Amino acid sequence: xxxxxFILENKAxxxxxxxxxxxxxxxxxxxxxxxxxxxxxxxxEVENLRGERNKAAEGxxxxxxxxxxxxxxxxxxxxxxxEIDLKSTLYQIPNM
Numbered sequence: 001x002x003x004x005x006f007i008l009e010n011k012a013x014x015x016x017x018x019x020x021x022x023x024x025x026x027x028x029x030x031x032x033x034x035x036x037x038x039x040x041x042x043x044x045e046v047e048n049l050r051g052e053r054n055k056a057a058e059g060x061x062x063x064x065x066x067x068x069x070x071x072x073x074x075x076x077x078x079x080x081x082x083e084i085d086l087k088s089t090l091y092q093i094p095n096m
Contacts, residue, residue: 001090004036024058028092035086042079046072 007014007029015026049072056065 001087002032002093002095004086004090007093008033008036014096018094020095021094023094025092028089031073032086032089032093035082035089039079039082039086040095041083042075046075046079 002014011029011033015029018026018029050067051066053068053072056062056068
């Protein structure tokens, strides 16, 4: 399985290598890069919310804690779903 960061940094090289191997589904490479970017953005949001939750817990701010918890309940499953989709897509792309 190729690393999304490697694909991003060496996209032309990856596509050229895959073409040599007869892999023509370039849209999977694009989808993997798109999912990796979404994962990165959502992970940053989730980590920030977790930090806010921890601050609310330290300050015993119950209302803020509940608000953050609700946001996390929505975003964490989305993050898991994106991670699963990304892995599935990356498994479909052959190694170089």
